[in-house]
Each structure stands twice: as structure tokens, then as C-alpha cells.
Amino acid sequence: MRGKKVQLLSAPYGSALAQEKHRLGDDYNENTAIRRVMAANAKYADIVMAATFGARNLLREEGGVDAFRRQINLQADFLLNAVGFEKVHGFFLGPYAKNCYDGSLINSADAKDFHGEQLIALQDFDCLPWFETFPTINDAVGAAMAARKHARDVAINFVVGNDGNLKSGESVTAAIRACESFAGGFVRYYGVNCCSYEGARKAFENDQTGRLNVFYMNGSDQDPATLEGSCEVVKEDVRGRISQIEYLIDNFPQVAAVGGCCGFEIGDLAMLSTRLRK
Numbered sequence: 001m002r003g004k005k006v007q008l009l010s011a012p013y014g015s016a017l018a019q020e021k022h023r024l025g026d027d028y029n030e031n032t033a034i035r036r037v038m039a040a041n042a043k044y045a046d047i048v049m050a051a052t053f054g055a056r057n058l059l060r061e062e063g064g065v066d067a068f069r070r071q072i073n074l075q076a077d078f079l080l081n082a083v084g085f086e087k088v089h090g091f092f093l094g095p096y097a098k099n100c101y102d103g104s105l106i107n108s109a110d111a112k113d114f115h116g117e118q119l120i121a122l123q124d125f126d127c128l129p130w131f132e133t134f135p136t137i138n139d140a141v142g143a144a145m146a147a148r149k150h151a152r153d154v155a156i157n158f159v160v161g162n163d164g165n166l167k168s169g170e171s172v173t174a175a176i177r178a179c180e181s182f183a184g185g186f187v188r189y190y191g192v193n194c195c196s197y198e199g200a201r202k203a204f205e206n207d208q209t210g211r212l213n214v215f216y217m218n219g220s221d222q223d224p225a226t227l228e229g230s231c232e233v234v235k236e237d238v239r240g241r242i243s244q245i246e247y248l249i250d251n252f253p254q255v256a257a258v259g260g261c262c263g264f265e266i267g268d269l270a271m272l273s274t275r276l277r278k
Contacts, residue, residue: 006249006255006256006257006258006276007046007047007256007257007258008044008045008046008047008257008258008259008269008272008273008276009045009046009047009049009214009216009257009258009259010041010045010047010048010049010092010259010269011037011040011041011044011045011259011260011264011265011266011268011269012092012216012259012260012261012262012264013034013037013051013092014051014262015261015262015263015264015265016033016037016040016264016265016266017030017033017034017037019265019266020033020036020037021033031078034051034075034078035078035083036266037266038050038078038079038083038085039083040266040269040270041269042079042083042084042085043270044269044270044272044273045259045269045273046257047089047090047128047257048079048085048087048088048089048090049088049089049090049091049092049130050072050075050076050078050079050088050090050091050092051075051091051092052068052071052072052075052091052092052093052094052118064117065117065120065121068117068118068121069121072091072121072122072125075091076088076125087127088125088127089127089128090127090128090129090130090155091122091125091127091129091130092130092132093115093118093129093130093131093132094131094132094133095111095131095132095133095134095135095136095139096110096111096114096115096139096142097134097135097136097139104136104168105136105137105138105168106136106138106139106142107138108138108139108141108142108145109142110142111138111139111141111142111143111145111146112141112142112143112145112146112149113142113146114142115131115142115143115145115146115147116146116149116150118146119146119147119150119152119154120150122152123150128153128154128155128188129147129152129153129154129155130154130155130157131143131154131155131156131157132155132157132191132193132194133157133159133193133194134156134157134158134159134166135158135159135166135167135168136166136167136168137166137168137170137174137175137178138168140156140158140175140178140179141178141179141182143156143179144156144178144179144180144182144183144186144187145182145183147183147184147186147187148182148183148184148186151186152186153186153187153188154186154187154188155187155188155189155190155191155214156179156187156189156190156191157189157190157191157192157193157214157216158172158175158190158191158192158193158203159192159193159194159195160172160192160195160199160200160202160203161195161199161223162195162196162198162199162202162223163199163202164198164199164200164201164202164203164205164206165203171206172190172192172203172206172207172212173206173207173208173209176190176207176209176211176212177209180209180211187211189213189214189256189257190209190211190212190213190214191212191213191214191215191216191257192212192214192215192217193214193215193216193217193261194216194217194218194261194262195215195217195218195261196217196218196220196221196222196223197217197221197241197244198221199217199223200215200217200248201244201248203215204248204251204252204255210254211254212254213254213255213256213257214255214256214257214258215245215248215255215258216258216259216260216261217241217244217245217260217261218260218261218262218263218264219241219260219261219262219263219264219268220262220263241260241264242268242271242272242275245258245272246275258272258276259272260272
């Protein structure tokens with residue numbers, strides 16, 4: 001990659017935990033598995049994230065912001081104390097939509113309120129809120145509006161199909177422009193995740209804003225819609241996938257951060273780290 005410096009993102013928690021559960025069977029312990037994934041992220045990744053499990057249920061059905069804040073503090077404690085990492089760089093934050101592959105439009109104002117509550121829960125952390133797997137333009141716009149309201153830099157990542165478009169049908173160009181009209185300059189990164197290589201490549205080829213600078217794609221070439229939100233994605237050819245990541249880095253100079261999403265395992269993060277550091 002001709003010496004280009006690109007940051008490596010944490011491995012995806014949902015997928016890595018699903019792989020651990022499959023590997024360990026009855027011996028699986030979620031907290032132990034979370035610590036193992038975090039330890040690998042702390043060892044190999046440049047941008048080390050903590051997870052926020054069950055955000056929608058916590059914020060809407062099980063105690064609101066206080067319950068979500070307790071979950072965040074628990075995950076941060078795992079990373080900082082159990083793993084011994086010095087700083088949480090960011091938190092993965094999910095969409096307002098119930099299903100990250102559902103292209104049905106939601107209300108941007110409702111999404112703004114939901115994502116605002118996520119940001120309020122993070123107010124004690126000096127880190128980057130990392131919004132991901134947004135299937136619709138309105139979910140993303142809601143996050144952009146919340147970022148501006150709370151004066152907080154964020155990352156926004158879209159789910160795209162094999163055509164390179166959001167599940168609600170818009171291009172990434174249209175989605176970024178819509179977000180920018182509300183964000184007030186508070187979106188640091190735009191990216192695509194939980195998608196195939198074909199979808200990521202088309203999103204970058206068709207982007208007219210120059211602001212698309214992150215991707216972390218699945219270990220499968222299937223269109224994300226056919227995976228039905230499963231973290232247990234069949235890994236088809238990780239070495240080939242890493243070569244595809246290198247191709248995108250080499251051909252799109254705006255790329256600033258990369259990683260793997262569903263189907264990538266802890267060992268794959270180590271392999272990708274080695275390739276990026278050559």
C-alpha cells in the first residue's frame with residue numbers, strides 16, 4: 001500500500017462473540033468472551049472501541065438513559081480495567097431502526113431524540129461516538145442533528161447493498177449531503193459497514209462528496225439484506241477479502257480507517273494488522 005497510513009478499527013463485537021460462542025459451546029461465558037475480544041482489539045487496532053449492547057431496548061424499554069449509561073460504564077470498565085487498555089477511543093452505537101437491514105423510512109426527529117440520548121449517556125467520556133449500520137437516510141440525518149445539538153464530533157456509517165446504495169434507496173452521496181446540511185461540521189468520518197466488497201467499492205466509486213473515508217465490510221459477498229442481521233456470517237476467503245481492502249485503500253486516497261465487520265474473527269484482525277503495517 002505504498003506506505004500509506006490507514007488506521008485499523010476494532011473487530012466487530014457481535015460477530016466475534018458469535019464465533020466464540022460457536023467455538024466454545026457450553027463453555028461459553030459472555031463476559032469472558034467480551035474481555036478476550038477487547039484484548040485483541042487493544043493489541044491490534046488503532047481505534048479501539050467498546051461495544052454498547054442492547055441500546056434500543058435499554059433506551060426505550062428498560063430504564064432509559066441511566067440504564068444505557070450503566071451498560072456503557074460496564075463495557076468501559078472491561079476495557080480499561082479487565083483488559084488494562086489506557087483509553088476508550090470510541091463506542092459503537094447502533095441505529096434507531098429496529099433492523100439495520102430494513103429500508104423503511106423512519107422519522108428523523110425520532111432518530112434525533114434517540115441518538116441524542118446515546119450521546120447524553122456518553123457525556124463523561126472523551127471519545128468518538130461511532131454510529132454504525134444505518135440503513136436509512138433519516139436515521140443518519142437524525143444522528144447528524146443530534147451531533148450538532150450536543151456539539152459532539154461523531155462518525156456516521158451506512159449499510160449499503162451490493163449496488164452501493166442505502167437500504168432506503170439513496171446513494172451515499174445523497175446521504176452524506178443530507179447529513180452535512182444538519183451536522184454543523186460535527187461529523188468527523190463517514191463510512192460504510194456491514195456490507196459486501198462490491199457494495200463498498202460501488203459506494204466509493206459513486207461518492208461525489210469526497211467525504212466517504214471509512215469502510216469495514218463483511219466476510220461474505222452476499223448482499224447484507226440476505227443475511228437478515230445475522231452476526232454468524234459465513235467467512236468465504238479472508239485473505240482474498242484483505243486483498244480487496246488493500247485495493248480500496250490504494251485506489252481511494254481519502255480512505256482513513258478500515259476494518260472487518262460480520263464474519264471477521266479475532267485472528268483476521270491480527271492478519272489485517274500485519275498486512276497494513278507492511
